[in-house]
Amino acid sequence: MEMTAEMLSGIKASISSAMKGGFYRKRFAGIDPEDIRSRADFEQLPLTEKEDLREAYPLGLQAVGDERVVRIHSSSGTTGKAVIIPYTQKDVDDWAVQFARCYRMAGITDTDRIQITPGYGLWTAGIGFQLGAERLGAMAIPMGPGNTDRQIQMMTDLRATVLCATASYALLLAEEIERRGLRDSICLKKGVIGSERWGEKMRGRISRELGIELYDIYGLTEIYGPGIGISCEHGCGMHLWTDYFYFEIINPDTGRPVPAGETGEIVITTLRKEGAPLIRYRTRDLTREIPAPCPCGSPYPRIGMIAGRSDDMVKVKGVMIYPSRVDELLSAIPGVSSEYRIEIARAGGRDTMTLCFETPLGSPGERGSLEKTVEARFRERIGVTPRAVAAGMGELPRSEKKTARIIDKRE
Numbered sequence: 001m002e003m004t005a006e007m008l009s010g011i012k013a014s015i016s017s018a019m020k021g022g023f024y025r026k027r028f029a030g031i032d033p034e035d036i037r038s039r040a041d042f043e044q045l046p047l048t049e050k051e052d053l054r055e056a057y058p059l060g061l062q063a064v065g066d067e068r069v070v071r072i073h074s075s076s077g078t079t080g081k082a083v084i085i086p087y088t089q090k091d092v093d094d095w096a097v098q099f100a101r102c103y104r105m106a107g108i109t110d111t112d113r114i115q116i117t118p119g120y121g122l123w124t125a126g127i128g129f130q131l132g133a134e135r136l137g138a139m140a141i142p143m144g145p146g147n148t149d150r151q152i153q154m155m156t157d158l159r160a161t162v163l164c165a166t167a168s169y170a171l172l173l174a175e176e177i178e179r180r181g182l183r184d185s186i187c188l189k190k191g192v193i194g195s196e197r198w199g200e201k202m203r204g205r206i207s208r209e210l211g212i213e214l215y216d217i218y219g220l221t222e223i224y225g226p227g228i229g230i231s232c233e234h235g236c237g238m239h240l241w242t243d244y245f246y247f248e249i250i251n252p253d254t255g256r257p258v259p260a261g262e263t264g265e266i267v268i269t270t271l272r273k274e275g276a277p278l279i280r281y282r283t284r285d286l287t288r289e290i291p292a293p294c295p296c297g298s299p300y301p302r303i304g305m306i307a308g309r310s311d312d313m314v315k316v317k318g319v320m321i322y323p324s325r326v327d328e329l330l331s332a333i334p335g336v337s338s339e340y341r342i343e344i345a346r347a348g349g350r351d352t353m354t355l356c357f358e359t360p361l362g363s364p365g366e367r368g369s370l371e372k373t374v375e376a377r378f379r380e381r382i383g384v385t386p387r388a389v390a391a392g393m394g395e396l397p398r399s400e401k402k403t404a405r406i407i408d409k410r411e
């Protein structure tokens with residue numbers, strides 16, 4: 001995005017405050033923030049990786065005295081050490097302001113009743129949704145996750161109008177409400193959905209079955225938490241609150257900015273954070289900046305829906321392949337079901353790509369022509385031609401957790 005003079009001065013101030021903490025004092029040793037005079041200068045600074053933050057465990061990121069820290073949050077450490085982010089009262093207030101702005105962008109007001117199903121605790125989900133609701137003046141119903149019976153009872157008895165949930169949990173509730181024939185007893189109008197990538201098919205089902213409008217919320221624990229951006233009523237990307245942070249979209253391989261509008265990894269620098277400012281933090285989330293102004297008239301810039309994680313992306317014959325683009329491409333071809341698997345191998349010094357997909361079509365002729373269609377679409381849209389192989393429904397391996405769809409056998 002464009003770097004205004006105001007942003008540049010915010011960035012310089014943020015670098016100075018970050019350097020009061022042990023982690024950035026070491027990392028930026030010898031750098032004088034006053035020497036950063038342009039976007040190009042700023043882009044010379046090293047990126048901050050999640051691994052770096054783990055090394056700062058427990059409180060190496062803390063950039064203010066203990067007397068100013070009012071709480072910590074922690075990002076889920078599935079592997080190794082967790083990341084601890086200290087917050088000052090101002091950080092908590094700033095987060096609430098951003099989150100309330102998200103609700104307003106979604107047309108939610110102080111007369112709404114907001115049922116919050118994301119978890120409460122060390123991580124930032126539930127408490128962020130709550131802070132925002134309270135700041136807005138709406139009625140927060142702090143349920144936390146699980147206990148579907150009780151969720152549905154509270155939803156009907158309290159006449160909740162807004163559901164905050166992950167996409168998976170929203171779908172589960174939708175199915176349960178449908179199964180119990182309670183569709184007419186619920187008063188939900190809107191859903192604020194966050195924290196995982198979800199496809200159009202899933203979105204359509206949740207929206208239809210609950211009869212609600214859906215909004216995608218963005219955020220991550222390292223940068224306040226959820227609530228740093230949200231989609232508007234036009235549903236074409238998410239607006240980001242760039243008065244609180246500066247973002248870049250980089251090529252995850254080279255670390256250089258991508259041309260405007262192209263997909264890459266979003267990198268965030270906080271402008272106002274006190275407890276743990278972050279400079280050029282690699283989120284690993286893949287998205288693109290949408291350069292055109294939004295029809296809603298909001299001055300805040302937009303990014304596309306999160307297209308996956310840069311850790312999930314693979315490069316074949318010099319072309320980057322994102323799981324979300326493959327989902328999108330296959331879901332547009334009639335006869336191809338949602339399950340697929342890509343295998344990448346190296347033979348005779350060349351990369352090869354095999355794409356197995358499931359189809360209900362049975363005759364060899366039909367399958368053969370579907371394989372040709374898939375190969376041609378891939379060549380047109382992604383720039384690589386795979387060998388497509390049709391399989392019957394249920395023939396590809398299933399997983400209870402996240403299904404591995406791209407298998408890279410080159411290493």
Ligand SMILES: [Zn+2]
Pocket residue numbers: 231232233234239294295296297298
């Ligand atoms: Zn908009």
